[in-house]
Amino acid sequence: MFGGSPERPGPYVSPSASDLLPNARDVGAPNGGPLRHFEPIALPNKPGTLQAPKIELPGLPAYAPQTGPNQNLLRRREALSLKAVLSEGGPEIPNGLIWRLYSAVPSIDGSSSLVASSESPTPNFEVPPGTYILHVGFGRAGVVERIDFTGVKTQQTIVLKAGGLKLNAVVGDEGKPPASRLTFDVYAGDDGEDAERKLVASDVAPEKVLRLNAGSYLVVSHYGSANAVVRADIRVEAGKLTEATLTQRAALLTMKLVREHGGEAIADTAWTITTASGDLVRQSVGAFPTMVLAAGDYVIVAKNNNKVFQRPFTVEAGHDTDVEVLTSDLATPDDPEAGSGD
Template sequence: MLDLGSVSIGAATLRFLKNATCALLIAVPAIVIESAPLSAQTVEAPMPPGPKPDPNAPSVPREDQIINLLDREPEPLFSDAKLPLVPTHSTMTGFSDGLDQGALYLMAKLTQDSPPLDDGLVWRIYSETTNANGRLELVATANGGDAEFRLDPGAYLVHTAFGYAQSTNRVVIGKEVQSKMLTLNAGGIKFGAAMKDGNGIDRQQVTFDVYGMTFDERGERNKIVGDVKPGSILRLSADTYHVVSRYGDVNAVIRADIQVLPGKLTEATILHKAADITLKLVNERGGEAIANTTWSVLSAGGHVVVEATGAFPDFVLASGEYEALARNNGRTYQHTFEVVPGEDREVEVVTSVSELAAQEAVVNN
């Protein structure tokens, strides 16, 4: 059975097919992070001793512009910013003052038109040449918003991270003061989960994995982050991502491609079609569960979906028809049941032939 889901982005609506597990709704609110950065955890960061670069200064595009994956006009990634006043000394720890060093001020924006980020950034400065171990040497780091570094003349690689949105740029330092503005071209996803019929869902059993869209030589996608819980917000570079949502540990799985727009927070709610099923082997309907029972749950096509041992095995199963096989004391008992989305229940497998026949008659009627 295929379900038809809908994706709403602004005023445009795209409709696309989903698998039998659930449907997906993606919505980008009209006003989300229009002129404000994504929320971030507060991290103390060293402040430059003098005035900061002018965030409204025009950006000068570099020769190799960023590749835009959302059919938007290219934006400069790393550009110069005007510095109205040069500080006389640095307050950054771990750097020696002196006339033989250059000063580097760094700021970052989500988009070219958004204000500078004042929190949540991680700056790392690497030397361009490798050390004796063949690795780039980490020269300095800073957390928070803008950052100031005093560096010896030479070429460096500046790595910037805002959540899972990252960028690496090359800068050449002399004995002068430089100020750079980085355009991250990033946004975010906020994940949610619900039942398609509106019933509640155990959010603790729902997870999200985020993958890139390309495949490696083994035909596998690159996992960016896994085991994300509902309500979480991920900061990501503007791009399209492959998202896999799991409800439970068996077969309630949905896959969908979600687009992250620069400076926007995309809200993605997974609408699952599944239920929590508990199996019991009993001598009669409503009786006590029989211990030391081995279970197999088969799909309508006869394939093993999940196996377990115990008196009360519990699974989240995708909607559909299944057959439960219970093995106890050398005997096998079976019972066919249906999983209805959102209807968590116990399924009894009766050892008595007469009781089982009566139970199946009630179900058929």
């Protein structure tokens, strides 16, 4: 008892374990001394206890693309308006143009992507801002330019630096050959003595206007399909039509094998034309073969019924004529097989 009376009990103080058990350490009781520091408490890991699953989250990129619409798609597209002229300050080309607009960024396979095309003389391309490659074709003339379109309405003039070329030919002094037998080939200007000329146009008919880039060209005139060929270097000026007439030194011949002058032509005759030196020029089969030969000396050989007949002949420029080979014109008169051809 402490501080109490018999009628009312005082406060009770429980004896310590060390007082009750002198050897408390022997039974695992904690020391009754003052607690000097805190020891970590190890939590029990009982069998069957649920463990929280380990969550592996994918790495997030440093930049996430926006999910909203592209601002360029929301903007109103302005027009890229184009027109073309042959030369600086020249009149606008009214027709015959082909416009092709390509993206300046190549596709995966390296080719250029066609964005738009038009055959209008003044096309309006409604495209987003960017860099484009423009090709303008005008006949066999053309130009390639880079277009940087800012998105602001733009009108641009393309200068083609091109002109026209019209070709024709005469035979002899003033004769005009049949248009059906006259053609022209046009080659690009020579870039050097050993450079191979590039064919620009072939089998061009007379009086046809070729649209070409300004520059020098080699024109080859063919009269017929044998050896009547004439060449000339011609220059095309931008914004101008160049007309050129070449002179052919040749003639149109019609050949026939006859038994007498003015007689009927013998059918199934094979013909061979050689130069005086023996170079082969042309071969043909028929009763009335026609061919154009350049002016010069030739040997005409006709073969019929296993017999060969021949005669020399001189072609004069501009003098179209019939050439008769007589059956008496044997190639080898001493040949025992030679005869009249009957």
